[in-house]
Amino acid sequence: MTSIQGATVTITGGTGSFGSIMTEHLLARGIGEVRIFSRDEAKQDDMRRRLSDSRLQYFIGDVRDMDSVEAAVRGADFVFHAAALKQVPSCEFFPDQAVKTNVRGSHNIIEASAKVGVRSVVCLSTDKAVYPVNAMGMSKALMEKTAQAFARRNPTSQTVVSVTRYGNVMYSRGSVIPLFIQQLRQGEPLTLTEPSMTRFLMSLEESVHLVDHAFLHAEPGDLFVRKAPAATVDTLARAVASLLGDDDPDIRVIGTRHGEKLHETLLSREEMVTAEDQAQYFRVPLDARSLEYELYFEEGERRIARTEDFTSENTARLTVEETKELLMQLPEIQTLLAKAIA
């Protein structure tokens, strides 16, 4: 199969921001069937009413529960694994829950998919998994390791397992952009944790294309990232305010939250050494060496010392005007501005 047309795709966490935009994207691209796998029946019901498409099938279940996972992936060609505990503060307070969902749950998805012969599994990860300092990132790093270890241990498997790693997806549920908009509307000051903090910025639209790319082109154990630009939180706040007509917003600095980094890293220097430049993306192939390290000594990785991490500090840095341009591509912002003009 060289396209996803007519295929069956299971999306775990299918009612989340990422899962639902991926669903709409697949429906628009002539997909045969999309299975929404998630825990929340109310969210599924909302989605059923909103999208009303006979190609959508809904599965209630939990990635922690193998029976429900198997039922949802049996007969699927592709699995997009987006179900996760992804809020940094909640994982800091309940790391065991992050392990159950993000690590064990991902293991279940991969094992069940391999058992029933799924063609390709793409696991959604985050820049917070690189040099992780918080429990969410640590559990996602272990998810990545689970995917890579599967590929290394099962070189003849018909199931290709890969990872896509993202920075901040703009306007995702519970994130800072909708919060800034709410604060501006209520006439409150914009709360900035640390003005100089930087984050990679990408839209959901850009993010789903990377999943398509991984579905169709991944080799076992591949990791993909998008070459995204970044902005400081101060720039982001000023860009959002300016779009809403306020070029000199009130700003209150509140200090960083539990487990936050000043800058994020999309690829470590060790990964940059082997990364293949694919225009918009970097592809990092699996380190498929066995544990017999002396076999490789001659070729050893000496390039590491000459390479840098790929971070939100050293990637292309957006100005307020450039951030506004990026924000204006978001459907949510377009709707907001259209309403403001009407």
Ligand SMILES: O=c1ccn([C@@H]2O[C@H](COP(=O)(O)OP(=O)(O)O[C@H]3O[C@H](CO)[C@@H](O)[C@H](O)[C@H]3O)[C@@H](O)[C@H]2O)c(=O)[nH]1
């Ligand atoms: O009142 C606030 C809240 C947040 N921030 C800052 O805004 C940036 C973005 O914050 P937020 O939108 O909450 O995202 P992150 O905490 O960076 O984490 C998001 O981005 C990750 C990818 O890096 C995803 O994995 C997470 O699920 C998602 O919550 C950060 O620098 C925050 O410190 C503020 O300045 N003021």
